[in-house]
Amino acid sequence: MKYDYAAIEKKWQAVWEREKPFRAETGSDKPKFYGLIEFPYPSAAGLHVGHPRPFTAMDVVTRKKRMEGYNVLFPIGFDAFGLPTENFAIKNHVHPAKVTKDNIANFTRQLKMLGFGFDWDRVVDTTDPEYYKWTQWIFLQLWKKGLAYKATVPVNWCTSCKCVLANEEVVEGVCERCGSPVIRKEKSQWMLKITEYAQRLIDDLNDVDFIDRVKTQQINWIGRSTGAEVTFKATTGDEIVVFTTRPDTLFGATYMVLSPEHALIKKWAPLLQNLDEVTAYQRLAASKSDMERTELSKEKTGVKLAGVAAINPVNGREIPIFISDYVLATYGTGAIMAVPAHDDRDWEFAKKFGCEIIEVVSGGEDVQKAAFTAKDETGILVNSDFLNGLTVKDAIPAMTKWLEEKGIGKAKVNFKLRDWVFSRQRYWGEPIPMVWCDHCGWVPLPESELPLRLPDVESYEPTDDGESPLSKMTDWVNTTCPHCGGPAKRETDTMPQWAGSSWYFLRYMDPHNPDALASKEALDYWSPVDWYNGGMEHTTLHLLYSRFWHKFLYDIGVVPTKEPYAKRTSHGMILGQNPRCFDCMTKEQQTALVDEFGSEDAARAHLVEQYGEMASHPIVKMSKSLGNVVNPDDIVRDYGADTLRLYIMFIGDFEKAAAWSDNAVKGCKRFLDRVWTLAENRIDGDETYSHANEAAVHRAIKKVGEDIEAMKFNTAIAAMMTLMNTFGEHAPSRGDVKALLLLLSPFAPHMVEELWERQGFAGYASTSPWPQYDESKMVEAEKEIAIQINGKVRATAVVPLEADDDAVLSVVLSQEKVARALEGMELVRTIVKPKMVSLVVKPAANNK
C-alpha cells in the first residue's frame, strides 16, 4: 500500500486529541523536564515556515525526553495583544477580540496539523482577562516596590503608529514594526526600573547555560562602564556633574558640553547673551528624528553658551561651555567634560570650534593631529601635576581617590541600559490598573478589583494628540479614588506587547489557577525552564525583560529561582528561494525557461540580463513581492506533516539561516517512503538486532541521541538515512526495524505510530522507552586504517580491532604498496594511532 500520509496523520492526531499522551503532570515522581518555545503572535496570515523550525526542534527534544522517562512540560500559548491585530481590526471594522479569537483558532488548527506534542490543556492567551489579571497584579507589585513610576521623559515616538516605543523597538532610527521615522517627544509615561537590576542581569549570566552570543549581546546592551562622577562649578555658582571613564585626563579638560535638553540652560536663560541662538539649536535638536541625528553624526554641531563658563576643579582654569546633540540627555548626567586630546569625538568638536587641545597622556602621535585614546600601560601622564609619570591604568584610581578626598567626585558605574518605557497609547493591550486622584496622586487599584477589563470602545483609532483610544471612554475613565473615595480618573495608556510575554512560562505551570499566578507547588515543581529556544531578535527585548520580571518576582518571594531559564539556544531564520536564480528553481520552472529561450545558457543569460547580480544571489528573505513565501498548509497538503518536520530539521545547521528548497523537501519524502515500504508489512521474528546490522543499529542510536541533545538535527537525520542504507544491504530483523522506528519517532511521529501499529509492537512508539546503545557492540571485528608515508596517504589496510601496535605495524609493512614505497628507503620513524599508521622514511644511506 502506498504511504497515505494524509489519512495517517489525521488518524493519529485524533488519537492524541482523545488520549492526551503529551499531558504534563504536576508533582509526578518522574524527573521533570520543562521545554519551552517562544509562543507565537497569532497574526492573520497564519503560521509561516519560520515557526516550525524552533517548534519542531523542541518537539523532537521533548519527545525524546518523554521516551527517556521524563515528566515533560511542553506547552503552547498565544501572545495576542499588539498592534497588528489592532490595525487589522481598524481596517476591517471588527473587534480586536474577535480577530484574536479567529487567528488563535487558525493557529491552533495549523499547530495540530503539524503534530506537535503540546499539552493542549495548558494553553494560555495573554488577552484572556483571567491571564492579564496576573500581568496587572505583577505591575501593582512593581509599583508597591517603587519599581514602576510615572515620569516625563523624552521618548521615542513613532510618527505613524502614534505611539511610544521602547529603546529596544527602535531600529536604525525607525520603528521596528512599521519602518516610519521615530522622533523624540517629551511625554509622561509609566516606566519600569530595569536599571535597578542591571548589575544582576549581567552577573547572573554566569549561572545559566545560554549560548555565548546571547550572553555577549545582553552584556553589550546593558553596557556597563566604570569611571567617576566629577562636579564642576559654573561661574554662576551652579554645579555641573559629569560622568567620565577617564578621570585621569581631567587636567586636559578644556571645555564642557551639555546636552541640548539640559536643565541648567533654562535656568541660565537670562544670563545668556546668545539666547536666541541657543534656543534655535535646542529646537532643531528636538525636531530631528533619531535617523537624522545619526546621519548627521559625521559633522559635529553645537553652540557656545555666551555669558557663562565653568571652572576646571583640578586647576581652577575657566573653560567654555557648549551645548551639542552629540551629548545625550539620557546617558550619564547629560553633561560631559571634554578632553579633546584623548577622545575622538571631543577632538573633532574642538577642531571645528577652535577649542584648546592639551596633551595630558604621552605615548601617542601629535595630539594636534589626532586624539590619543589608548587606555592601557602605553600612555604616561604629563602636564597633570601629581599624576605625572603614572600610567593611565594607575592614574585612573589615583585621580578617583584624590577627587573623593577633595569631595569633588566619586567612583561611579554607569549603564547604557535605560529604564523601560512601559506605556502605549493604544487600545489592544493590558489596561494599567492605576487611578489618578487630584488629592492622593497615583493610586493603585485594589487587587480584589483585578482584572481591570478592557472596555469596548467605538473606535480603536489612536487620537492625534497621542492619547489612547480609551481616553475617549469617559464612562470608563471617570471613577472614584480607591483611597479617598473622591472623583478620579483611570490611566488610559495600556501596557506594551512585552508585558504578557514577560511571565507566561510561569502560567503554563498552573494555567487555570484563580488565586495566584501559579501555585507554589507548581512553581517549585517545574521551575526553572530547563531549555528555552527562541530567536536572536528577542535577546535584548523579551529575554531581558522576562529575566528582569523574574528576578523581581524572586525578590518578593513568588518564584523559587533567580533565573527563569536554565538554558537558552537560538535557531537561524528560514530564508526563501530566490525566484530569479536558475539554480534555485524547480525543474518545471527551469524546463519552462529553457523552452522559452532555447537553451539553458540562453535562459541563464536572460536572467542575468534581467536581474543582474540578483540572478546569482541564492539567498533572500521570504517576501510577498518576490512570491517565494512558503505556506506550511501547502507543504503538508503536498508532502505531509512528517515530511515537513523532517525537512525543516534536515535543512541545515540549526543555528544558522537556511534557504528553503522545494527540491530538497523531496529527498526527505523519499526517505520516509523508503521507511514505509520497509515496514508497512509485519516482519516476523523476535525483537533482537540482526547480526549483520547490530553494530550499525548501536551506532545510530548513539549518534541520533547525542545529536538531538546538541541540536544537530541534520546529522541525526543523516545517521538514520545511513542506517536505512545499511538495511538496504542487509535485510533488517524485526528488532532492527523497531530501533529505527523509535529513533525516527520524534521527527515523524505520525508515520512511525502507524508502522508501529502495523508491526504489532506494544503500546505507542511515542511513549515507548528510548533505545539504549552498547558501546562494545558498535564496532566491527576488523577495522580499516590509513597508511601515511611521509605525510601522504598511500594505502589502507584491514587489521583486527584488538591488534596491538606491533601487530598492526607488521600488517602494514606486509602491504605490497608499502613494501614498494620502502624499497631503498630507511624507516626513520613510525607512529601508530587507532585510525592510522604514519611512516617517516628517507633514502637509505647506502643507497645514495
Added chain:
RNA sequence: GCGGGUAUGGCGGAAUUGGCAGACGCGCAGGAUUUAGGUUCCUGUGGCUAUACCGUGUGGGUUCAAGUCCCACUACCCGCACCA
C-alpha cells in the same frame, strides 16, 4: 568605529582530542521498469593534462600529519552605534 559570527564540490551541508576531506541529502550522468512523462530501483559523481598531481577564502608558520593549532590578511553576514 565597537562587539559577535561565517568562509569546505554545481547546491544545502558532514568531519571527538590535529589522524583516509566531502558523511547525508539535493542536483547531474548512465542504466532498469514504464507506451511516454512522473514515480521507483541500480550504478557513478571534488578537479585534472588521471598509476601521478592538485584541492577546505588569501599569504606565511608549527607538525610525521592541519578544514582543525599559531601569525598576518581579505570578503561577507548579524547586532550595537556620538554611551563620554
